[in-house]
Amino acid sequence: MKNLSDNDIIESIKKGNVSDFSLLVDRYKDRTFSLLKRMLKNEMDAEEVMQDSFLKVYKSLSSFRGDSKFSTWLYKISYNSALTFLSSKKRKEEQDFISIDENFDLVKLDNEIYSTTENVNQYILKLIDKLPIKNAIVLILFYVDGFSINEISNVMGISLVNTKVLLHRSRIALKDLLLKHNYHKEIL
Amino acid sequence: MKRLDELINKYLDSDITESELEELQQLLKNENNYENFTAFKAVENRLRQISYESAPALFTERLMSLILKTNVNQIKKSYFPIIVNTFFSLLIIMVIVLIISLGNWNTNNLYVDKFLNNSVQEITSFVPLIKGVIKNRTVIFFSSIISLILLVAFYYTFESHKSFKKKLENY
Incomplete structure (x- = not known):
């Protein structure tokens, strides 16, 4: 079963084998949960939105033609559901949606995190958690999920150019902070 | 730099x-x-090197039970649009029959016309009260046309609402 491609499983579900949907859920639940928790900063909210996203995916499975990867489609739905959730819960803090270049106080954030972390691993993880959502997500999708810039632009609903700009600025911001604390020598 | x-x-x-x-x-x-x-x-x-966090335990089981429950509800719900569609279709057919029977069509020789006349007579015999009130054929003819237009409009409104609802669910 593990060797089945996403499209094989989807075809099987479309034929009426509803229980095969659990194979897709098992395959993608951890990475979807990680993405949503990073966006919503809360486990319970992440689980609620993840359930909602998988239900949406299930209901729309008949319209999935396989033009894009299933993972891209699932992430797009999850990303949009999380944004809707944030808006509806009125938790759309301005800071969550600005990018590093728009009044985001990276120095203040760095001081807070640097003083409370013991090693470079903790430092990077905390930094990613505190970055503006778009910057954090673009880095996670590119490096952790291995998405191409084209796929990230599809998931986030932004242009290719904006995706590249976002990725480059996020990289440069992290690089500058590692250089500042001489952490790059510890990592390599 | x-x-x-x-x-x-x-x-x-x-x-x-x-x-x-x-x-x-x-x-x-x-x-x-x-x-x-x-x-x-x-x-x-x-x-x-960042790894994924584990999703909550039993997430898949909970989701699948929800999906199976939704499937059962969808099957139950699926009778509703069929009933509504049938209702609208029957009404539209009845009104068309009424319009044809009330019009001054020169189709006396046609079997269909006789059949329609008979059908209308039979239907109207059940509603003598309405027949008594509405004696004017022109009024009946035009009200039938209006009814037909309204029914078609209602039908398309219902269909567009259904497709809009489906789009919302898929969003």
Whole structure:
């Protein structure tokens, strides 16, 4: 079963084998949960939105033609559901949606995190958690999920150019902070 | 530094041209620039090591039971549009029959016309009260046409509402 491609499983579900949907859920639940928790900063909210996203995916499975990867489609739905959730819960803090270049106080954030972390691993993880959502997500999708810039632009609903700009600025911001604390020598 | 960052970003995205690569190689001969490059590599290295968090226990089981429950509800619900569609279709057919029977069509020789007349007579015999009130054939004829238009409009409103609801669910 593990060797089945996403499209094989989807075809099987479309034929009426509803229980095969659990194979897709098992395959993608951890990475979807990680993405949503990073966006919503809360486990319970992440689980609620993840359930909602998988239900949406299930209901729309008949319209999935396989033009894009299933993972891209699932992430797009999850990303949009999380944004809707944030808006509806009125938790759309301005800071969550600005990018590093728009009044985001990276120095203040760095001081807070640097003083409370013991090693470079903790430092990077905390930094990613505190970055503006778009910057954090673009880095996670590119490096952790291995998405191409084209796929990230599809998931986030932004242009290719904006995706590249976002990725480059996020990289440069992290690089500058590692250089500042001489952490790059510890990592390599 | 900006040009260096720009070139390194392009290099990391595998989006660099040959001339840019040569330019980057020249810039990296400088020790500070090279340190900058290693910091970029360190960022990449660390980010690639981030692992996924585990989803809550029994998530799949809970979701699947919800899906199976939804499926049962959908099957139950699916009778509703069939009933509504049948209702609208029957009404539309009845009104069309009424219009045809009330019109001054020169179709006395047609069997269909006789059949329609008989059908209308039979239907109207059940409603003598209505027949008594509405005696004017012109009024009946026009009200039938209006009814037909309204029914068709209602039917399309219902269908568009259904497709809109489906779009919302799929969003």
